[in-house]
Amino acid sequence: MRLLRTFLGFSLAATAVFGQFLNPAKLQQPATDTWPTYNGDYSGRRFSTLSKINSSNIDSLSLAWVYRIGAGAGTLGGAIKSTPLLVGGILYFTIPDHVWAVDARTGREVWQYEWKSKGGIHLGNRGVGIYEGWLYFETPDCHLVSLNLKDGKERWSKQVCDMDQYYYASVAPIVIKNHVLVGVSGDDLDIPGYLESRDPETGDLQWRWYTVPQKKGDPGSETWPNVDAMKHGGGMTWVPSTYDPELNLIYVGTGNPQPVIAGKARNGSDLFTESIVALDADTGKMVWYFQCSPHDTHDWDAVQTPVLFDGEIDGKPRKLLAQASRNGKFFVLDRTNGKNIVSSEFVKTNWAKGVDSRGQPIPNPAKEPQIDGALVSPNQGGAVNWPPPSFSPQTGLFYVNATRAFSEYYIFDTGDKPEGWGGNDRGGWGESMLQALDYKTGKICWSHKWEGSGIRSGVLSTAGNLVFAGDPSNNLVALNAKTGEPLWHANLGEAVSNGPMTYELDGAQYLVVGAGDTLYGFAMLSK
Amino acid sequence: MATTRRRCLLSIALVTAMAGCVTAQAPVARPPAAGSAKQQLPDAPGKETFQKICGSCHSAQIVLGRGMTREQWSELVSGMISRGAKGTQSQFAEVVDYLATNLPPKEGAAPAAGKALGGFTMGPDDKQIVDSAAAARGKALYSAQCVTCHGPLARGSDNGPDLVRSVTVLHDRYGSTIGPFLHQGHPAPGGTAGTSLTDEQIKDLSHFLHQQVDDTLRSGPYSKVLNVLTGDPKAGEAYFMGAGGCNACHSPTGDLAGVAAKYDPPTLQQRFLFPRTGGFNRGNATPPKPVTVTVTVAGGPAVSGVLDQIDDFNVSLRDASGEYRSWKRTPAVKVEKNDPYAAHAELLDKYTDKDIHDMVAYLETLK
Numbered sequence: 001m002r003l004l005r006t007f008l009g010f011s012l013a014a015t016a017v018f019g020q021f022l023n024p025a026k027l028q029q030p031a032t033d034t035w036p037t038y039n040g041d042y043s044g045r046r047f048s049t050l051s052k053i054n055s056s057n058i059d060s061l062s063l064a065w066v067y068r069i070g071a072g073a074g075t076l077g078g079a080i081k082s083t084p085l086l087v088g089g090i091l092y093f094t095i096p097d098h099v100w101a102v103d104a105r106t107g108r109e110v111w112q113y114e115w116k117s118k119g120g121i122h123l124g125n126r127g128v129g130i131y132e133g134w135l136y137f138e139t140p141d142c143h144l145v146s147l148n149l150k151d152g153k154e155r156w157s158k159q160v161c162d163m164d165q166y167y168y169a170s171v172a173p174i175v176i177k178n179h180v181l182v183g184v185s186g187d188d189l190d191i192p193g194y195l196e197s198r199d200p201e202t203g204d205l206q207w208r209w210y211t212v213p214q215k216k217g218d219p220g221s222e223t224w225p226n227v228d229a230m231k232h233g234g235g236m237t238w239v240p241s242t243y244d245p246e247l248n249l250i251y252v253g254t255g256n257p258q259p260v261i262a263g264k265a266r267n268g269s270d271l272f273t274e275s276i277v278a279l280d281a282d283t284g285k286m287v288w289y290f291q292c293s294p295h296d297t298h299d300w301d302a303v304q305t306p307v308l309f310d311g312e313i314d315g316k317p318r319k320l321l322a323q324a325s326r327n328g329k330f331f332v333l334d335r336t337n338g339k340n341i342v343s344s345e346f347v348k349t350n351w352a353k354g355v356d357s358r359g360q361p362i363p364n365p366a367k368e369p370q371i372d373g374a375l376v377s378p379n380q381g382g383a384v385n386w387p388p389p390s391f392s393p394q395t396g397l398f399y400v401n402a403t404r405a406f407s408e409y410y411i412f413d414t415g416d417k418p419e420g421w422g423g424n425d426r427g428g429w430g431e432s433m434l435q436a437l438d439y440k441t442g443k444i445c446w447s448h449k450w451e452g453s454g455i456r457s458g459v460l461s462t463a464g465n466l467v468f469a470g471d472p473s474n475n476l477v478a479l480n481a482k483t484g485e486p487l488w489h490a491n492l493g494e495a496v497s498n499g500p501m502t503y504e505l506d507g508a509q510y511l512v513v514g515a516g517d518t519l520y521g522f523a524m525l526s527k
Numbered sequence: 528m529a530t531t532r533r534r535c536l537l538s539i540a541l542v543t544a545m546a547g548c549v550t551a552q553a554p555v556a557r558p559p560a561a562g563s564a565k566q567q568l569p570d571a572p573g574k575e576t577f578q579k580i581c582g583s584c585h586s587a588q589i590v591l592g593r594g595m596t597r598e599q600w601s602e603l604v605s606g607m608i609s610r611g612a613k614g615t616q617s618q619f620a621e622v623v624d625y626l627a628t629n630l631p632p633k634e635g636a637a638p639a640a641g642k643a644l645g646g647f648t649m650g651p652d653d654k655q656i657v658d659s660a661a662a663a664r665g666k667a668l669y670s671a672q673c674v675t676c677h678g679p680l681a682r683g684s685d686n687g688p689d690l691v692r693s694v695t696v697l698h699d700r701y702g703s704t705i706g707p708f709l710h711q712g713h714p715a716p717g718g719t720a721g722t723s724l725t726d727e728q729i730k731d732l733s734h735f736l737h738q739q740v741d742d743t744l745r746s747g748p749y750s751k752v753l754n755v756l757t758g759d760p761k762a763g764e765a766y767f768m769g770a771g772g773c774n775a776c777h778s779p780t781g782d783l784a785g786v787a788a789k790y791d792p793p794t795l796q797q798r799f800l801f802p803r804t805g806g807f808n809r810g811n812a813t814p815p816k817p818v819t820v821t822v823t824v825a826g827g828p829a830v831s832g833v834l835d836q837i838d839d840f841n842v843s844l845r846d847a848s849g850e851y852r853s854w855k856r857t858p859a860v861k862v863e864k865n866d867p868y869a870a871h872a873e874l875l876d877k878y879t880d881k882d883i884h885d886m887v888a889y890l891e892t893l894k
Contacts, residue, residue, distance in 0.1 A: 473838035
């Protein structure tokens with residue numbers, strides 16, 4: 001019943017009924033007074049139709065509030081990597097084991113929740129998912145926790161992975177109809193990745209899709225040497241998926257194969273690791289795939305947001321999907337069937353010999369890790385990591401905060417059956433830049449090179465002809481979306497650590513960004 | 528300011544920015560946060576640098592409760608640099624010093640077994656702590672009774688499954704699951720089900736198997752560079768004197784005389800590839816040369832110094848007298864940056880892997 005109710009949507013007149021609840025209809029609209037899901041909407045574009053803050057008045061942007069999570073928090077530490085969700089005038093965000101609700105107008109704390117941890121990797125948490133009056137988030141010790149949106153009281157928790165196998169959880173759940181999508185993390189031992197759908201009321205499992213085949217004869221099993229290798233083949237699902245309601249397809253980026261660096265005992269392309277995969281939202285069945293890095297040995301997860309938009313290719317309207325992948329390649333696909341339209345690169349790389357007939361890169365075996373080292377670009381951190389990109393339908397440009405870096409990749413384990421990592425990369429040199437790509441050609445339209453290197457900030461574009469991104473010097477920078485000219489900045493004293501988001505409340509447009517342990521609310525308070 | 532900052536940092540245990548400190552003064556009544564009841568970072572020189580460099584991604588939990596050798600901490604920090612950690616070479620060296628001094632290998636425990644590496648290898652809090660003496664006894668048992676089917680590293684063979692990947696082993700604590708498993712139905716070498724192992728022997732075996740799991744993790748003993756001396760020294764010399772253009776700045780009898788005595792081959796390789804970050808805190812590594820900058824305001828004198836920070840909007844430097852200066856970048860302000868290692872960065876697009884291996888072989892001859 002609930003499924004039907006949610007899917008039909010609600011009229012705008014019903015908004016008042018929801019109060020602090022999430023009106024499901026908001027998930028189908030451009031985010032203005034609501035930011036109901038990790039990327040603002042299901043498309044993953046992180047484009048806002050708001051334009052009260054724009055390229056003509058950005059100089060008047062002022063700091064409205066600051067919320068610091070570190071105060072009194074002992075050894076809490078860590079940075080805000082989550083993108084806050086906005087529902088009913090309240091922002092909801094996380095760091096591992098912690099959730100906060102703060103007033104989106106003032107930054108005042110409404111409630112805080114702490115999960116008592118039993119371990120797991122506390123590297124980052126990407127945020128929450130919301131369904132009606134309930135909030136969902138994942139914990140390093142492998143739990144999906146549901147809280148009451150109103151007061152942060154725990155409703156239930158469900159174990160979604162096994163810490164003993166070195167899984168952990170960090171992704172923001174995505175709520176689609178009555179499905180809570182749950183991904184998993186962890187690549188220390190050789191374990192299979194999966195994406196789960198869980199019931200928003202009970203937390204019970206609805207379906208689970210393994211990213212790697214679990215038995216001989218399963219799709220993709222022909223790309224592994226044996227059952228042991230495929231069952232332990234990795235492919236984590238640690239960045240939120242996107243969704244096309246019309247096609248009812250979920251788009252998932254999958255992580256690196258395992259063993260990570262020493263790939264000797266997993267010869268073959270290792271499907272469906274480092275792939276973009278379309279799944280039926282109700283059954284979790286795979287509809288198509290595109291592999292971004294066949295048989296990768298560099299830890300280049302292809303989890304980066306598969307961004308959905310409609311565009312024109314050769315004069316014809318097309319339903320598209322674009323990804324700027326950690327391996328430095330930029331792909332544009334037809335999202336109805338996964339057919340490749342563009343394969344290019346957004347930074348110069350040195351590891352591929354070209355592309356195959358499907359548009360998938362062909363790795364150069366000489367650039368696999370070697371005992372005496374192989375110089376590879378990008379490095380393990382990647383040309384981009386998890387921070388989200390943005391696509392502006394207004395400029396037709398895809399924006400990604402990129403790094404071009406080199407490192408030396410080594411094999412440490414020379415045995416016949418390396419496990420875990422079996423190697424790693426060392427050292428590095430890099431440079432960073434904000435790239436604006438033309439989706440029709442995959443060519444760089446403009447590139448703004450930052451001074452310094454090393455960035456882990458997401459990107460936001462808006463109808464105000466603006467792109468927001470963090471630079472390597474702790475600045476939040478607003479650039480002209482068409483030209484790449486920097487227009488405004490604020491030095492936050494720490495690097496921007498999440499994807500900036502924006503919303504309008506009471507006629508004022510806000511811009512919210514996390515830098516380290518602090519959330520900053522900027523606003524165009526004057527008219 | 529420095530005093531205020533230090534007090535502030537100590538009071539909140541893991542903070543990374545000046546901006547943050549300002550709001551940290553007022554005590555906030557709140558339930559104790561995660562980990563507050565656990566160990567705190569040791570107060571020692573370098574703590575602040577550790578917090579600044581590592582704290583933007585990691586909580587203190589990442590390192591607390593672990594112990595590793597200097598070499599292991601150094602490898603770890605090196606790995607973090609390649610993952611995007613930001614800092615100067617001297618800051619990274621300070622971090623390694625701080626960790627190596629304050630978090631050395633633990634008495635009686637295998638160094639860092641299964642616990643370490645940049646917080647990427649945590650596992651559950653109640654994971655088995657391997658007792659190396661028990662593991663050694665377990666190894667003898669394993670070699671006598673298990674190795675034929677499960678292989679020397681317990682990674683399986685045609686005759687028996689992989690035990691490192693076994694969920695029964697991973698769920699085990701001190702024999703809790705492998706004990707019942709072995710007693711109930713495990714085919715013994717003679718073909719009969721069950722086992723005659725005592726509980727103590729099973730516990731020893733458990734320690735051995737968990738040691739194999741820990742060794743497989745990224746912090747394990749396999750995580751080190753093996754042999755990079757595979758090139759041709761003659762070809763390396765030719766590259767040095769010719770295509771590489773290294774002799775424009777360096778000389779085998781001048782600045783590089785005896786360089787091979789100073790660094791091991793993997794460090795040599797890292798240092799010429801990535802002179803700013805490679806092989807920090809190894810041997811008697813000389814600190815990297817700073818980037819310098821010359822700023823000229825239209826009509827005014829040129830001011831030069833060591834670059835402090837530069838972005839699209841501002842530039843700052845410290846001049847020869849130690850004075851700090853900063854400017855807003857405008858069309859009237861000319862900024863010339865000089866990175867003494869720019870030629871090394873340019874080579875990254877030119878080297879073949881053979882060039883690199885030949886160069887290491889050549890540099891290794893400069894004892």
